[in-house]
Amino acid sequence: MIPGPIPVSVLTGFLGAGKTTLLNRLLKDPALADTAVIINEFGDVAIDHLLVENSSDGIIQLADGCLCCTVRGDLVDTLADLVDRLQTGRIARLARVIVETTGLADPAPVLQSIMGHPALVQAYRLDGVIALVDAVNAEATLDAHIEAVKQVAVADRLVIAKSDLVRDQGALEVLAARLRHINPSAPIIDARTPGTGCSALFDCGVYNPASKSADVRRWLGEEAAHAHGDCGPGHGHGHDHGDHHEHHRHDSRIRTFTLTHDKPVPYAAIEMFLDLLRSAHGDKLLRMKGVIELADDPSRPLVVHGVQRLLHPPARLPAWPDATRGTRLVLITLDMPADYVRRLFAAFTDTPAVDTPDRAALVDNPLAIAGLR
Numbered sequence: 001m002i003p004g005p006i007p008v009s010v011l012t013g014f015l016g017a018g019k020t021t022l023l024n025r026l027l028k029d030p031a032l033a034d035t036a037v038i039i040n041e042f043g044d045v046a047i048d049h050l051l052v053e054n055s056s057d058g059i060i061q062l063a064d065g066c067l068c069c070t071v072r073g074d075l076v077d078t079l080a081d082l083v084d085r086l087q088t089g090r091i092a093r094l095a096r097v098i099v100e101t102t103g104l105a106d107p108a109p110v111l112q113s114i115m116g117h118p119a120l121v122q123a124y125r126l127d128g129v130i131a132l133v134d135a136v137n138a139e140a141t142l143d144a145h146i147e148a149v150k151q152v153a154v155a156d157r158l159v160i161a162k163s164d165l166v167r168d169q170g171a172l173e174v175l176a177a178r179l180r181h182i183n184p185s186a187p188i189i190d191a192r193t194p195g196t197g198c199s200a201l202f203d204c205g206v207y208n209p210a211s212k213s214a215d216v217r218r219w220l221g222e223e224a225a226h227a228h229g230d231c232g233p234g235h236g237h238g239h240d241h242g243d244h245h246e247h248h249r250h251d252s253r254i255r256t257f258t259l260t261h262d263k264p265v266p267y268a269a270i271e272m273f274l275d276l277l278r279s280a281h282g283d284k285l286l287r288m289k290g291v292i293e294l295a296d297d298p299s300r301p302l303v304v305h306g307v308q309r310l311l312h313p314p315a316r317l318p319a320w321p322d323a324t325r326g327t328r329l330v331l332i333t334l335d336m337p338a339d340y341v342r343r344l345f346a347a348f349t350d351t352p353a354v355d356t357p358d359r360a361a362l363v364d365n366p367l368a369i370a371g372l373r
């Protein structure tokens with residue numbers, strides 16, 4: 001028997017806001033023992049599960065695709081399967097589920113999947129939505145992406161990450177005022193505040209759409225209508241459910257693709273490539289993350305994270321988490337063709353390609369590769 005509905009927390013926030021970082025921290029808290037974490041990833045090559053430190057049995061990776069569209073059914077199936085495993089004794093306890101959405105997810109359909117599914121509501125209750133906000137990039141992100149606004153609007157807790165990178169206290173106050181305007185009821189918590197842990201973020205009470213803004217109620221209402229099949233063809237604000245390999249796009253200008261290279265690469269080459277991408281095209285680079293096999297230290301993968309113009313200091317993992325070696329970089333770009341980036345990468349990794357200038361030429365003139373408007 002199940003002892004009562006299991007709380008489900010949804011962790012959302014735009015691309016690179018700091019969701020996995022917060023999750024890693026939270027999972028160290030004994031209060032989160034017996035928690036299942038469902039991670040959803042955008043991109044051909046799953047990387048997040050490599051980066052969640054506590055990658056034990058409790059981490060479930062959903063298939064490639066976005067939770068709010070292509071793999072929404074997978075979330076329902078996964079939640080149903082967890083209950084089944086609990087009932088048949090294949091897992092002893094399940095105290096909580098945390099669902100980490102992709103940064104591009106519209107949270108409304110995700111919430112609707114949990115709240116609106118007749119079988120799931122028996123077993124689960126939506127406990128709360130935690131939205132991460134990246135203090136460095138939030139203003140630009142909120143200006144440009146409605147998904148980011150929705151993520152903030154539906155939240156029960158807003159957590160500001162990366163405030164350590166913002167020197168101007170005034171800018172943080174302006175951001176907090178904007179967040180309060182979008183969502184007047186959610187407490188705003190700085191991720192640096194000691195004790196920003198389980199007690200501050202979980203047990204928000206039963207998720208209550210009535211306490212949210214009129215916009216949120218409307219979005220959730222539209223999703224409920226959609227779930228019952230009476231949504232018109234306009235649904236989905238431009239989601240493209242086709243071509244699963246290069247696009248996954250919510251907006252036809254957004255592309256997701258992966259760069260791979262199977263030989264170790266020199267650190268200097270990768271550093272130049274990343275710096276060039278960031279400095280020349282940072283505004284087109286919504287997200288970049290991945291692991292790199294370095295020629296100078298192949299046993300310790302280098303983990304890189306880029307979020308718009310911000311390139312976080314690369315970190316080394318002590319060892320490779322699985323048998324796969326080589327470089328895998330997932331990029332999510334806005335108005336930047338995959339082919340252009342692939343050729344740039346090939347030039348830096350010295351992969352011969354027809355008509356591609358070599359590394360030295362590109363450092364002199366990063367626009368020497370054709371294909372970018």
Ligand SMILES: Nc1nc2c(ncn2[C@@H]2O[C@H](COP(=O)(O)OP(=O)(O)OP(=O)(O)O)[C@@H](O)[C@H]2O)c(=O)[nH]1
Binds near residue numbers: 015019021163304312
């Ligand atoms: N300085 C600083 N860096 C942070 C903070 N939070 C996250 N980061 C860095 O931001 C980068 C992205 O963090 P992630 O936790 O992977 O972000 P995410 O939201 O899970 O990313 P996606 O799943 O790709 O959307 C990483 O390099 C983190 O180390 C913070 O509070 N301060």
